[in-house]
Amino acid sequence: MITPSIATHALTRMYGSQTALDAVTLSVEPGSVYALVGPNGAGKTTLIQLIMNLQPATSGSAQLLGLPSSQIRGAALNRIGYVAESQELPEWMTVEALLDYLRPFYPAWDRELEAQLLRDFALPMKGKLKHLSRGMKMKAAFIGALSYRPALLVLDEPFTGLDPLVRDELIQGLLERIGETTLFLSSHDLAEIESFSSHVGYLAEGRMLFSEEMASLSGRFREVTVTMDGPVTLPANPPADWLQVEVNGAVVRFVHSGFAGDPTERALREVFPSARDLSLDPIPLRAIFLAIAKSQRTHTQSAASHTHSGRTEA
Numbered sequence: 001m002i003t004p005s006i007a008t009h010a011l012t013r014m015y016g017s018q019t020a021l022d023a024v025t026l027s028v029e030p031g032s033v034y035a036l037v038g039p040n041g042a043g044k045t046t047l048i049q050l051i052m053n054l055q056p057a058t059s060g061s062a063q064l065l066g067l068p069s070s071q072i073r074g075a076a077l078n079r080i081g082y083v084a085e086s087q088e089l090p091e092w093m094t095v096e097a098l099l100d101y102l103r104p105f106y107p108a109w110d111r112e113l114e115a116q117l118l119r120d121f122a123l124p125m126k127g128k129l130k131h132l133s134r135g136m137k138m139k140a141a142f143i144g145a146l147s148y149r150p151a152l153l154v155l156d157e158p159f160t161g162l163d164p165l166v167r168d169e170l171i172q173g174l175l176e177r178i179g180e181t182t183l184f185l186s187s188h189d190l191a192e193i194e195s196f197s198s199h200v201g202y203l204a205e206g207r208m209l210f211s212e213e214m215a216s217l218s219g220r221f222r223e224v225t226v227t228m229d230g231p232v233t234l235p236a237n238p239p240a241d242w243l244q245v246e247v248n249g250a251v252v253r254f255v256h257s258g259f260a261g262d263p264t265e266r267a268l269r270e271v272f273p274s275a276r277d278l279s280l281d282p283i284p285l286r287a288i289f290l291a292i293a294k295s296q297r298t299h300t301q302s303a304a305s306h307t308h309s310g311r312t313e314a
Contacts, residue, residue: 005184007062008024011059020206022043024207026201027211033185036187037201043205044186047203051072052064081152082156087141102147106147107148149180157188160188175196190284221283221288222256225279226253226277228251228274232247232250241257243294255283255288
């Protein structure tokens, strides 16, 4: 049995009475590129900090490369790389001094790979970190995390605030590591994630709504457009996998989150027997997440409204 690069079971983090992470269970396959996405405040950074042993879990468990997260320290970090948006570097050092400082900590440090990355990223070896742009500092952090060829690289919002050229250069550096290194990253750059991620997980309000292969996710979402010959009649209780249902005249539009090919089309034609036209079109990752986020918000608002109504009546 292959040991997952990352595995969590019912991982939970509470801050007083507030739940930041709610019983998250996931498994990340070795060699995969796993993208963790979700709105701000969803719990992405909390999840990463728990698995990296940067803060304790309230309950549940996490493992990296077969080790409990509580043991991720010292020599265990020789096989794990970590780069975070908020990561601080010793700004009084030059790039050269930083790399000289890091090398002795990692027995597997590859000087040839380091030199290649320095060339690819065009970093000034003598330049002090405090004088470098944020993009250059992130490049230095990437070189420090990639040069010892970690089995697992964890990245927390690595592309936030970077210009497109720097993002492309960093992504290219990651693409060249795919296969030898498992990548686990949180990011808001959905277009870039879609281009190279193999798996994706969606966090909302601390809960993992789904975790699956990117191809599977893309395959089960479709934008449905139904054009009717006469008045539109919707089911009294539309299925849960119909997201963001809109009616405009004789046209019905919604996002279907459970598309399964011909059976789905047949079922829709049974619901809309007088449809003049029915189209089911693939949608990009950004549109998928927007539909999920809006539906989640609507569900939350509806639940809050019912709760408030119930208290009022009581």
